[in-house]
Amino acid sequence: MKDIIQDRLSRMEDLEQRKILKQLMTSMFNGVVDYQEKMNRELEQRIFGELGDNDDKNDIFVTVCAREDIDPIHDFLYPMLPGDARQPEIPLHDIIAGLSRKQECKLLTVFMECSYPELNELLARRRIFQGKMETNRGSYAISARVERSQTYTGEIERLYDVFQKNGIAWKTLNHPYAYKFIDLVLTGSDRIPEEDEEILEISVDLERYERFKKPDIVPLWNIERLEIRNSGFPVPAADRINYEHVLSLRKTGAGHGYLVDGDEQDVRYIKRSAEDLTVVSPKEASGVWSVWKLTQPIMSQVGKLDYPLFSNRKREGFIGKYARQHSVAVRAVSELMRLVHSFEAAEALELASAEVDGKPLGRSGQTYGMNPFISDNIRSESGKKRLKLTFRKRGAAQAGADFVLNDVMSFMVSEIQMHFPEYSCEGEWA
Structure with missing residues (x-):
């Protein structure tokens, strides 16, 4: 003007x-x-x-690294299981007990650096592989089978439960590495070792899959587990039944996401302010609370990683935030496109087409559900139509991330499944 x-x-x-x-x-x-x-x-x-909301503070970043390369003072990446920082010990008495009773016994959890179809092929064979166990008394010939590990997928389910306790909407966790761990299960040995022996090394030859095996790889994410004590004494809540326990976030950083992990009977609800976390609980005494800190990284300071970093972060503008505030499902391909391409993970692929048909789910095994712990008690799976989502690979895929592209596609399909529960969603490559 x-x-x-x-x-x-x-x-x-x-x-x-x-x-x-x-x-x-x-x-x-x-x-x-x-x-x-x-x-x-x-x-x-x-x-x-x-x-605007704090949704971006609840984003999860993940990667993997060798156990010996774990940085105990890293700015934002921590082992999914705190015990992974130490070399795992295999209790000999469990092996002896299993062999004596002719029962199976878990030996090791290893990472398989292969695509999802290749891993499915290994697990579907149900083969018995040969190996050896070295002790301070000699060498034992052993046999073992493989099965999909639930160690880290179980932690994802636990994280989902913590999100529910805190009243925060769940967003599918894009952790392609967590689904590539397998357990080596002992099925037999040429003889039973003695109680006073010490295990030095266990190895199992996976034959043509051996080149994919990475035994000392540990998954990392940006969740730090803290113990925070009340700042001051609890005060009566507005309902005059419960008490408000205020946890100060000044020392740990107010610019991050926080989740309180506690028993349901001890936590009624959680309130978040700029610099405090208020837990409303029937407990009237001060105490220490288990808090999960979702550390948000400064991407310019991430540094070099051996494996690509993935996240479930969105790149939402005004339209994306407005659509999230108004939960009206738009049944259009353009809405599917908007949903898929709102994620940073869409840099590796793009949605080419979507088609609804009455065919059963395919058996190609190109995608899988990343939210199996979320149940739909209203709709029957048998009555759903299939929503076939066809993806196309992009040239901008991160270096070294080719073997997880099927898993990234599964992340996209799982997120679409949450928005369109009336369909059985399935992904495949164009």
Whole structure:
């Protein structure tokens, strides 16, 4: 508006009239324009502020690294299981007990650096592999089978339960590495070792799958487990039944996400303010609370990683936040496109097409559900139509991430499944 006024003034040939009009505009009209622009900015900030939330503070970042490379003072990456920082010990008495009773016994959990179809092929064979167990008394010939490990997928389910306790909406966890761990299960040995022997090494030859085996790989995520004590004494809550326990976040950082992990009978609900976490609980005594800190990284300071870093973070603008505030499902391919490409993980692939048909789920094993712990007690699986989602690989895939592309596609399909529960979603490559 000011530019228009200046343009009109410059076109006036009568200098006296130009002077009078300029004084008039400067004294009155410019103030009106400035006030209007200020009100427009405040309205815009108010709209964006109402749509803003702390959802981005609850994003999960994941990767894997060798056990010996775990940094105990890393800025934001921590082992999924705190005990993974130490070399795992195999209790000999469990092996002896299992062999004596002719029962199976878990030996090791190893990482398989292969695609999901290749891993499925290994697990479907149900083969017995040969290996050896070295002790301080000699070598034993052993036999073992493989099965899908539930060690780290179980931690994801536990994280889901913590999200539910804190009243925070669940977003599918994009952890492609957690589904690539297998357990080596002892099925037999040429003889039973003695109680006083010490295990030095256990190895199992997976034959043509041996090249994929990485025994000392540990999954990492940005969740730090803390113990935080009340700041001050609990005060009665508004209902005059429970008590408010205030946990200060000044020392640990207010710019991160926080989840309280406690028994359901001890936690009624949690309130989050700028620098505090308030736990409403029937407990009237002060105590120490188990808190999961979702550390948000500064991407420019991540540094070099041996394996690509993945997350379930979204790149949402105004439209994305507005759509999330109003839970009206739009049954259109364009909505599926918007949902898929709102994730940072979409840099590795793109949704090419979506088709609804009455065919049963395919047996190709290209995708799998990443939220098996979320049950639908309303709809029957047998009555659902199949929603076939066809993806296309992008050239911008991260270096070294080819073997997890099926898992990233499974993440996308699992997130779409949550938004379209009336269909059985399945993904495949174009």
